[in-house]
Amino acid sequence: MVAQRLALGLLTLFVVSLIIFLGVELLPGDLAEAILGQSATPETVAAFRRELGLDLPPHTRYIEWLGGMVQGDFGVSLANNREISELIGVRFKNTLFLAAIAAIISVPLAVTLGVLAALYRNSLFDRAINIVTLSSISFPEFFVAYILILVLSINANIFPSISNVSSDIGFWEHVYRVMLPALTLTLVVVAHMMRMTRAAIINLLASPYIEMAMLKGISRSRIITHHALPNALAPIINVIVINLAYLVVGVVIVEVVFVYPGLGQLFVDSVIKRDIPVVQASCLIFAATYILLNLTADVLSILSNPRLMHPK
Amino acid sequence: MGNIRKHLKSAPPTAIFGLVVIAVYVFVAFFAPVLTPYGESEIVGAEYEPWGEGFVLGTDNLGRDMLTRLIYGARNTVGIAFATTCLAFLIGGAFGLLATAMGGWVDQILGRIVDVLMAIPTLIFALLILTILGTAIPVLIIVIAVLDSTRVFRLARAVSMNIVVLDFVEAARLRGEGTGWIILREVLPNSMPPLVAEFGLRFCFVFLFISSLSFLGLGLQPPTADWGSMVRDNATLITYGDITPLLPAGAIALLTVAVNFVVDWFLHKTSGLRDEH
Numbered sequence: 216m217v218a219q220r221l222a223l224g225l226l227t228l229f230v231v232s233l234i235i236f237l238g239v240e241l242l243p244g245d246l247a248e249a250i251l252g253q254s255a256t257p258e259t260v261a262a263f264r265r266e267l268g269l270d271l272p273p274h275t276r277y278i279e280w281l282g283g284m285v286q287g288d289f290g291v292s293l294a295n296n297r298e299i300s301e302l303i304g305v306r307f308k309n310t311l312f313l314a315a316i317a318a319i320i321s322v323p324l325a326v327t328l329g330v331l332a333a334l335y336r337n338s339l340f341d342r343a344i345n346i347v348t349l350s351s352i353s354f355p356e357f358f359v360a361y362i363l364i365l366v367l368s369i370n371a372n373i374f375p376s377i378s379n380v381s382s383d384i385g386f387w388e389h390v391y392r393v394m395l396p397a398l399t400l401t402l403v404v405v406a407h408m409m410r411m412t413r414a415a416i417i418n419l420l421a422s423p424y425i426e427m428a429m430l431k432g433i434s435r436s437r438i439i440t441h442h443a444l445p446n447a448l449a450p451i452i453n454v455i456v457i458n459l460a461y462l463v464v465g466v467v468i469v470e471v472v473f474v475y476p477g478l479g480q481l482f483v484d485s486v487i488k489r490d491i492p493v494v495q496a497s498c499l500i501f502a503a504t505y506i507l508l509n510l511t512a513d514v515l516s517i518l519s520n521p522r523l524m525h526p527k
Numbered sequence: 528m529g530n531i532r533k534h535l536k537s538a539p540p541t542a543i544f545g546l547v548v549i550a551v552y553v554f555v556a557f558f559a560p561v562l563t564p565y566g567e568s569e570i571v572g573a574e575y576e577p578w579g580e581g582f583v584l585g586t587d588n589l590g591r592d593m594l595t596r597l598i599y600g601a602r603n604t605v606g607i608a609f610a611t612t613c614l615a616f617l618i619g620g621a622f623g624l625l626a627t628a629m630g631g632w633v634d635q636i637l638g639r640i641v642d643v644l645m646a647i648p649t650l651i652f653a654l655l656i657l658t659i660l661g662t663a664i665p666v667l668i669i670v671i672a673v674l675d676s677t678r679v680f681r682l683a684r685a686v687s688m689n690i691v692v693l694d695f696v697e698a699a700r701l702r703g704e705g706t707g708w709i710i711l712r713e714v715l716p717n718s719m720p721p722l723v724a725e726f727g728l729r730f731c732f733v734f735l736f737i738s739s740l741s742f743l744g745l746g747l748q749p750p751t752a753d754w755g756s757m758v759r760d761n762a763t764l765i766t767y768g769d770i771t772p773l774l775p776a777g778a779i780a781l782l783t784v785a786v787n788f789v790v791d792w793f794l795h796k797t798s799g800l801r802d803e804h
Contacts (some may be wrong), residue, residue: 227642227643227646227786230643231643231646231647232644234647235655238655238659238660239657253551256749264755272618284542295786303681315547347540349779349784349788349791350787350788351783352786352787353731353735353780353783353786354740354779354780354783354784355735355739355755355776355779355780355783356739357739357742357755357758357759357776358758358773358776358777358779358780361758361762361765361773362773362774364765364768365765365768365773369765369766369767369768370768376765376766460648462565464648464651467650467651468739468742468743471742471743472762482651482654483743483744485658485743486657486743486745487744487745489658491658494655494658495655498651498652498654498655500653501650501651502648504648505646505647505648505651506646506647507644526742
C-alpha cells in the first residue's frame, strides 16, 4: 500500500518535470529567438541555439536538464548570467524558514481552536469562530497582509512592514522580521485546519464508544482529549500536512507583499522578466515540495490507520 | 414566486446579507458607465489626491479617479471571473459526465490526466503557462478555466456515478437512448444541486485567483481597471496610514464572503440537514 503510493508519487513527479520541460517547447519559435528578439540575424540565432544546446533533439536535452536538476545544477539565468543554484539556494532556505515559523504558530492554534469549537458546539463561541473562519478563507492573502501592515506596523509600530533579511542577522532577529508575513500565512491556513479538526472530532462524538464513556459519567473535556482526539488524529495530521504544502506555495504572494527575499519572489520576478530557466527551476522546486508533502500526508494517513495497511 | 419568498423569509441573516451584497455588485457592474463620474482610464487630477470634493475616494498613482476605477473594477474583475468559472464548468462538467456515461478506458484516461494536473499547485502551474503564452485576457481565461475544471471534473464524476446506476437511467439505456440524451436528460438534471453549490465556491476561488495574479502584475493588464492591480499600484499609500488601497482588496473580500454565506445556506437547504443536536 505504502510502496504503491510512493511509486505513484515518483511517477507524478516525473510527469510534472516532463510538463515543465515540454511547456517551454510550446514557445512560438524557441528560447533563442525569444531572447534575441526579432532583429537578430539567422546566423546569430543559430550560434546562440548551439550555445544553449537547443540544436540537440528534445529527449537528449530533457535527460540532461533533469540530470542537472537532480544534482543541483540548474543552469544559468538569462537575466544576469548567474548560476541559478546560487540564486535559489539562499532564497529557498528563506522560504522554508518563513513557512516553518508560520507552521509553528498555526498548527497548535488551529488544533486548540478546533477542539474548543467541538467541545462548545453550537455555542456563541462556535458560531463566532465559524463566521470568522469562513470570512478569513474568503479574503485574498494580500488583503490580510495589508491589514496587518496597517494595524501592527504603521499604527502600532510593533513589526517592520518590509521583511528585509540578510545572512548576517541573528536567528531571533530573523524571526522578528518575518513575523508579519508569518502571521498573514497563519491567518490564511488556520481556518481550514480548524474546521477540519472540529469536523473530525464531531464526527467521532457520534460513535457508540463515546456514548459509552459519556454514560460512565466521564467529563466532556476528558472524553474529547482522551477518547476522541487519539482516533481523530489521522484526519487531523492529514489536513495539517496538506496545509503545510499549501503554505510553501502560498508564500508566493506574501513574499511579494513584504518584499521578502524568498523563492516565491524570485519566481514572480522571473515570470515578469520571462527568464525561462529560472522559472523552470523554481517551478520544479515548488511542485516537488508540494507533491512530496502531499505524498507524506497520504503515507501518514495510511500508517496511522491499521485497516488501510492490510487491504482485503 | 411565493415559494421563493418563503425560502427567503426562513433564510439566516448571513444568507440575506450575502444575497444583498451580490445583487449590489451585479447592479454596479451592469450600470458602471452611468454610475461613474469619469471615464475608466481618464486622468482627471494630480497623483494621489486625498479624499474630498470632486474625487470622493481621491485619485490613484496616475491621477485617475479611485471611485470610478473601483466601479469599473466590479465589471472587469467579476465579469472575467464569472466567464472563467462558466468555462471551467463547461469543460469539467462535460468531461465528468462523459467519463461516467462512457466508463471503461475513457474514464481511466481522463481520471489519470486530472490526477497529474491536480498534483501541481495551481498558482505555480498558471505562472509557468502564463510565462510561455503571455497574459492576454483570452489566454488568462482559458488557462485558469482548464486548471480549475479538474476540480469540477472530480465532483461531476463523483455525483453522476451515483446517478447512472439508478433504475431510470438503466430504463433509458434499454429504451435505446444515446449517450448524449442520457447525459443531458437523465444524469445532468439530477446532479444539479451539488454542482450549483460548487459553482459558487469555484467562482470564489477563481475570483481570488485572478485578483492574486493581477496583484502580482500577471493578470489583467493596464489600463483596464482591476481590483488586484489597483491594490498593487497604490500600495505605497498604506505606509502613510491611508486606507484607500484597502478598498479594492476589501471589495474582493466582501464579495467572496457574500458568495460563501449564500453557498453555505444553499448547501444546508439542499442537503436536507437540520441543525445538529
